[in-house]
Structure formats: C-alpha cells, structure tokens
Amino acid sequence: EGSINGIVGDYISKNPLSYPVVLRSHGGRWAAVKKDELHIDIAVIAASSADEMGNCTGVVGKSAFGPISYSEIDAMCADHVIVVTDNVVDYPCRYQEITERYVDYVVDVDQIGDPKNIVAGSLKITEDPEKLGIARSCIDLMEAVGIIRDGMVFQSGAGGISLAAMKYLGEKMEEKDVVAACATGGLTKYIIDIYRNGRVKSLYYSQCFDVESVRFVAENMEIPADIGHYADPTSKGRTVDHLDVVVLGATEVDVGFNVNVNTHSDGRLLHGIGGHQDTASGAFLTIITVPLYRKNNPIVRERVTTLTTPGDVVDAIVTNEGIAINPRRKDLIKRVRGKIDLVHIEDLKNMAYDATGGPMELDLGEEIIGLTKWTDGTVLDIIRRVKGR
Structure with a gap:
C-alpha cells in the first residue's frame, strides 16, 4: 500500500497481484499506519548516516538524499525496524530523523544508492x-x-x-x-x-x-x-x-x-x-x-x-x-x-x-488490480486489469 510507479505499476496493470494494490496520498498513508489500518510487519529504511543504535538521517553522508520523512511513521509503528546505511558514524548520530528507540537492527552495506540518480525524469523545466x-x-x-x-x-x-x-x-x-x-x-x-x-x-x-x-x-x-x-x-x-x-x-x-x-x-x-x-x-x-x-x-x-x-x-x-x-x-x-x-x-x-477525435477505447478486463483511496480511507475508484501482455 502507498505508491506504485513506473515498470512495477505497468507490470501489475497486466498481471494482478493476489490482492489489489491500495494507492494512498502521503498524508493518507501516514494516518492509516498511525491508526493501524495499515499494519507494517517489517520496515526497511535507507539512511545516509546512522550510528550503531539506529539513530539516523538521510541528510548527511556520502549517499545523502534528503529527509527520510516518509519513513518516520513506519519506524514508529512497524513490528520490526531495520535501518540500512553505508555510513556508520560514532554514537550518537549528530543529526537524527529517526531515533534508536524505534530501531531493531542496523545493517552496514557498501552503498545504499547513487545520489546522482535522484533527479526524476520529469524534473526538468519545460522548454515547450x-x-x-x-x-x-x-x-x-x-x-x-x-x-x-x-x-x-x-x-x-x-x-x-x-x-x-x-x-x-x-x-x-x-x-x-x-x-x-x-x-x-x-x-x-x-x-x-x-x-x-x-x-x-x-x-x-x-x-x-x-x-x-x-x-x-x-x-x-x-x-x-x-x-x-x-x-x-x-x-x-x-x-x-x-x-x-x-x-x-x-x-x-x-x-x-x-x-x-x-x-x-x-x-x-x-x-x-x-x-x-x-x-x-x-x-x-x-x-x-x-x-x-x-x-x-x-x-x-x-x-x-x-x-x-x-x-x-x-x-x-x-x-x-x-x-x-x-x-x-x-x-x-x-x-x-x-x-x-x-x-x-x-x-x-x-x-x-x-x-x-475523442478518447481512445479502453481494453480492460474484469479483475481489479488497484484502488485509489481518499485521505480518510474512503475508496474513490477501482483500477482494472489492462488486457494484453
């Protein structure tokens, strides 16, 4: 639940999962997790810097990517929380977005990602x-x-x-x-x-x-x-x-x-x-x-x-x-x-x-592959399977 994008969404459009994906807004997902309407068993959270106890941030470090704001509610509410970082720093981490009280494990890896790839394809001012x-x-x-x-x-x-x-x-x-x-x-x-x-x-x-x-x-x-x-x-x-x-x-x-x-x-x-x-x-x-x-x-x-x-x-x-x-x-x-x-x-x-000449004709199956929800959890619409593979 949350967001589905790009090639993953394209695949699911034609190959439904066992249960429909649920699309929520940023605020809607936060509220759903907070209320335990959306229960998280395991949260795996990337951090650009973390100490051995799990105090962490995405703002500093060789792979800094910016705030990890979206994962804070996951850390607070998940049954198990794993922080993955490529920069383990001395305790306590100088800048803390998620604190050790929520973290079960810290995993040290070679690289969590390449910051140069942060820019999305859409992030370019139009010249049209x-x-x-x-x-x-x-x-x-x-x-x-x-x-x-x-x-x-x-x-x-x-x-x-x-x-x-x-x-x-x-x-x-x-x-x-x-x-x-x-x-x-x-x-x-x-x-x-x-x-x-x-x-x-x-x-x-x-x-x-x-x-x-x-x-x-x-x-x-x-x-x-x-x-x-x-x-x-x-x-x-x-x-x-x-x-x-x-x-x-x-x-x-x-x-x-x-x-x-x-x-x-x-x-x-x-x-x-x-x-x-x-x-x-x-x-x-x-x-x-x-x-x-x-x-x-x-x-x-x-x-x-x-x-x-x-x-x-x-x-x-x-x-x-x-x-x-x-x-x-x-x-x-x-x-x-x-x-x-x-x-x-x-x-x-x-x-x-x-x-x-008007809209194209949709070629959809009966299977429901996804739902869009409003911020309060109300279902707004259903998304059906796209025919063809």
Whole structure:
C-alpha cells in the first residue's frame, strides 16, 4: 500500500497481484499506519548516516538524499525496524530523523544508492512554448486572485510546467517586492533560488527532488517536515492547510474538475498519488496544469479514466487554451472578473475532442488490480486489469 510507479505499476496493470494494490496520498498513508489500518510487519529504511543504535538521517553522508520523512511513521509503528546505511558514524548520530528507540537492527552495506540518480525524469523545466504559456497563466491567475503578497505560503509539483511556474513566480515576487512566509513540500532548485533571493522566509521541506536541493539541506541543517505534520488528515494541524496556492499536474482532468494522476488514458498504472490530494484539499487555490491533449489523446475529457483527486477540492484548470475556474468557487470568479479571461471547462473539453477525435477505447478486463483511496480511507475508484501482455 502507498505508491506504485513506473515498470512495477505497468507490470501489475497486466498481471494482478493476489490482492489489489491500495494507492494512498502521503498524508493518507501516514494516518492509516498511525491508526493501524495499515499494519507494517517489517520496515526497511535507507539512511545516509546512522550510528550503531539506529539513530539516523538521510541528510548527511556520502549517499545523502534528503529527509527520510516518509519513513518516520513506519519506524514508529512497524513490528520490526531495520535501518540500512553505508555510513556508520560514532554514537550518537549528530543529526537524527529517526531515533534508536524505534530501531531493531542496523545493517552496514557498501552503498545504499547513487545520489546522482535522484533527479526524476520529469524534473526538468519545460522548454515547450505552449507549456511555458501555461506556467505564465498560472502566475496571471495568482495575481488576479490577489495571493501574490507578503506572507503567502506556496507549493508546486515537480513536473516541467510546475517548475516553470515557480521560476515565473520568483520573478513576479521580485517585480512586486513580495516576501512569502513559507514554501512547503519537495525542494527543487527553483524553490531554493527564490529563498536565496530573499523572497521566502522559510522552507518547510519533506523531500529533495534534485542534487542541488540535497546539498542545500546538508548545508542548512534546519528540521525537515515529517509527513504527519505536513499532511496527516487526522492531526490537529497540518502544513498543507496553510497553503495559499499549490500548482499541480495531472494525466487527465474532466468536466467535473476531477483529476487523474495515477493511470494513463490506456488504463496503465504508472504513478502514485504523492501529496496531490493532501495539498489540493488544504490550499486556498488549487491549480491543475495540463495541455488540452498529448499526441492524439485528449487530456481534458468528459470523465477521467481513474479518479485520484475529486473536483470539489480543485479550483482551477490552466491549459494552453485558457483557464477554467470551478463553478463552485464563485468567490474566485468574482475576484478575477475584468482581470483575466476565463473559459468554460466544457469548451476546453470540446476543443480537445475536436483536435483529437475523442478518447481512445479502453481494453480492460474484469479483475481489479488497484484502488485509489481518499485521505480518510474512503475508496474513490477501482483500477482494472489492462488486457494484453
């Protein structure tokens, strides 16, 4: 349970496991483990530095990769906890994210991984003019809504459009002489640039998306955010509820503003939920960025292939052909009136269908290979086997 990605997800899409995989958000998984709804027998946790008793971190050491925030709840609740490291240090480990009180064993190996491979394939700012236009439209929307101001709290995903949006946000903050209170979520070079330019006071990070971020964290040893504080829906307070704006991507969106981030339009399970649901439900303004279509496949459609994030927590969809605001957010529509042009979501769908001929026909079996769950554990959707091998 948690996340399934890439080749593993692709395999499971065609070869169901004994039980369906359960996809949860970062906060949803933390809550499920905490409540013992999801019981962990053995937790194997990588650490870039650990002492012989298991006090450990991912922030320093030859294989530093950033915070190990996601594994903290596993260490707290698992029956057996094994820390695997390639850098055993003298007791006590100088920087501790997980402490010895939870750890049963420490295993010393030659290398836990290559930090050079931290950068994901998606972690590159887009060079596509249309996608750069989408990113600029995100900033236009933020400015029209009035949230680019001193004290704002913001976050973005790590896709190419989201990265470009953060670059443009930094430029707009410089132009308006704005200083944000905090940036949350995963660190990227572009967030760090905003911080170094004095345009955000604090970084509340829970993971690193690139090598530069890993180096930055090692040199600026502030306490990273554990995922419980960041996104646990059962807690008394969480960071995502302070977000003024979050910019997120999607594999599909529909006319109900529902979002799919888990499967592609052919039904293959290739992505986890991550913090998508958590941030969308917490932010004042949740922006989803998508092109109208990719190749010959409409991305704005009548109904998403898989429901990941319900439309009632999505506020705006920004595309290369315009911005649609959720009709539920009459307050936002009123704020932007006369400042930016809006498009009806149905019109965006029609443009996508006219350009592509409509969605491909799915070839799915009856077997259920996976479930998507909301942050409270409610089942949102089922994912069926993709035919063919």
